[in-house]
Amino acid sequence: MARWDDLKRAIHAKDTDGIERIWFELLEADPQDPAPFLDLAELQSRQTGGKRLAGSLLWLLVDALKGKGRWSAALPVVAKIAAVVPEEGNIREAAIEAARGAHPDRADIDVLLEQSGVVGGATEDLAEQIRTLERLLLIQKGAWVFHKAGWGVGEVVEYDADRAKCVIDFMERPGHEMEIEAAARLLERLAPDDIRVQATRDPKALRKRAKEEPLEMMRQVLGRYNNRCPLRNVKEALVPDAVATSTWSTWWKEAKKHALLDPRFVVGAGRDPRIEFHDIAQADFQAQVDRALKGQATAAGRQKAVLELFTIVRADDEAKALLVAAAQKELDITRRPGDRVGWVIVRGQIAGTDYVEALATALSEAEDAATIVASIEDDKTRMDAARALVRTGEQGPERLLAVIADDDPVAARVAGETFSGLGRTDLFDELLDRIEARPGQLPNLYAWYCRGLVRERWHERTYEPIPLFQRILKVMDAVEFRQRKGTGDRLSDSRDRQAVGRLIDLLTDKDCTLARQASKAADKEQARILVKMLEQNRGIAGRAHERVLECILRDHPSAMKEDARADDALLRVYMTPEGMERWRADYNRIVNDEMPLNAREIARAREFGDLSENAEYHAAREKQSLLQAKADDLKSNLARAVPIKPEIVRTDAVSVGSRVRLREPSGEVLTYTLYGPPDADVAAGIINYQTPLGQALMGQSPGAVVRLDVSGEVRELEVLAIENGLTA
Helix, strand or coil: CHHHHHHHHHHHCCCHHHHHHHHHHHHHCCCCCCHHHHHHHHHHHCCCCCHHHHHHHHHHHHHHHHHCCCHHHHHHHHHHHHHHCCCCCCHHHHHHHHHHHHCCCCCCHHHHHHHHCCCCCCHHHHHHHHHHHHHHHHCCCCCEEEECCCCEEEEEEEEECCCCEEEEEECCCCCEEEEHHHHHHHCEEECCCCHHHHHHHCHHHHHHHHHHCHHHHHHHHHHHCCCEEEHHHHHHHHCCCCCCHHHHHHHHHHHHHHHHHCCCEEECCCCCCEEEECCCCCCCHHHHHHHHHHCCCCHHHHHHHHHHHHHHHCCCHHHHHHHHHHHHHHHHHCCCHHHHHHHHHHHHHHHCCCHHHHHHHHHHCCCCHHHHHHCCCCHHHHHHHHHHHHCCCCCHHHHHHHHHCCCCHHHHHHHHHHCCCCCCHHHHHHHHHHHHHCCCCCHHHHHHHHHHHHCCCCCCCCCCHHHHHHHHHHHHHHHHHHHHHCCCCHHHHHHHHHHHHHHHHHHCCCCCHHHHHHHHHCCHHHHHHHHHHHHHCCCCCHHHHHHHHHHHHHHCHHHHCCCCCCCHHHCCEEECHHHHHHHHHHHHHHHHHHHHHHHHHHHHHHCCCCHHHCHHHHHHHHHHHHHHHHHHHHHHHHHCEEECCHHHCCCCCCCCCEEEEEECCCCCEEEEEEECHHHCEHHHCEEECCCHHHHHHCCCCCCCEEEEEECCEEEEEEEEEEEECCCC
């Protein structure tokens, strides 16, 4: 591979003697594939005055291939000569000789030579004529082809040179007849071992080959895209025929390892890296490392890139040594303390040394050790540095507390791991007390502390589910308010966003453990308070809000009842998606049709003169006010609308979405479904859950008797059965 690089350098340096000497050396090495020679000849032809030398070199290659009997390989070289130095007089004869030598048994060779123009064609078109001949020669009985327009893979089953026709069995169109010239021009010729052919002939063998020869699979796919394409194209070509969807990630991890260590492949960075293949070695592993480092703008990004390479090639000692050297080089040129800590860790992880101890020694000598650790942005790196900080002598735990005081739960985790073993449980208790006393100022630590409470990590510290649930909501609301108000400090705002996210994760962790505990411990009034707090909270929304609310409503369906003391603007209105669409349609009709039409009526009535006695004008103005009020009401309700989903509907107690069978004292059985305001249709048995009947039924179980006062008359209804109205 090194001699190819030497030849490339000689071409760039315009070293004619060096070019010819190395070219001869490579020819004597028995060339199997002309492709790298063609690439470098093309490079030479682009140099000023370099075409003549390129042509001479290619003629040497033709002679070498002819001497080895590799006529098929010689034909594309002759085509290249025709493109580089078309004035050469014997190119046409060389092309004819190569074609006859490559296909001595083809009876139609003379016909194809004429059809392509190699025989009898114009001199200036010779290069294209030879390429046409190559395509024509590829179409023969037994050849595999690919139709790009959708017919898929096909096999040439009949070939008639006299009629210039062939018959191809395509996957989607068997027995299709085509002109040979059209087939050569339109179809892609496939080798028998091509992925698409194997997927048709022997899918099981293809899967085995993909597992055993991942680089060959990638090389074939890249060949379709001029030897360079993003990873997504490789995946599209291999999944699911060659690689199962479920095993793609594992396959790519192994293939990437081989590609990084193969100098012919270049693998870019990112989740969808650009992959290249070169017949001539382009990027050994050192070049891949340099490329990965150059592609990152920050020290944290470079450290992550090096560690990602390490996870891929960790079994290769030579590659590991290169990564250790790269980390050391970065360490030598890095001046920022936090970044230096990161590189010490990266170097130690790759080398397998005790990097935490090495860090502890370095930090013990620094005056601002806590500041250095706190400045590290990457959580994993900061955690390792925090572990080292604890080892910096007797003052280590106090130094770690200084880091934690900056609302750092990552450093707090290290304290939880280490303080007990160091006999400093007093410091740890002091830390927990401080967090409990100032949750609004330390929201990230408070989320970490509450998670420990729920998981019973803190000895002798217990909690009451309802007060803890309420306090988390209050902290979340306060942090969200502070975040919306804005502090002007991007770091503080970022930490507040992280805190809200961590508190939401705590409430929705697994199956909403804390919310379920609070719901089980609450009575009806407490449940209504929890629902109200949840509805008013500005920090939790979307699916997270729905999950927590569902936990409470499953135990307390009546908590959804209207609360006269609550602010209506903060109460959600439940309805079916169809009901929401009806309200939206009503709102759009009023705003876009009725109000503009009425505005024109107002303008017309104003033209009648004296407004004080203009009845039409005043009627139109009153109608406009009514339309505006109705539009505002619809807009407000739509803003608070929540679609009823099957998962919040109960069948053991009446809730929104329930279908309830009731029996009157007379024995008559009634069936009602409780939906939202826009869904109500009494004739169809659908009632608004906000009506007196709906509110009286909420939370009732089968067997319960509901007393309903209607205009002074008391009705008693027995609940017989409850179904899910959305699925019944």
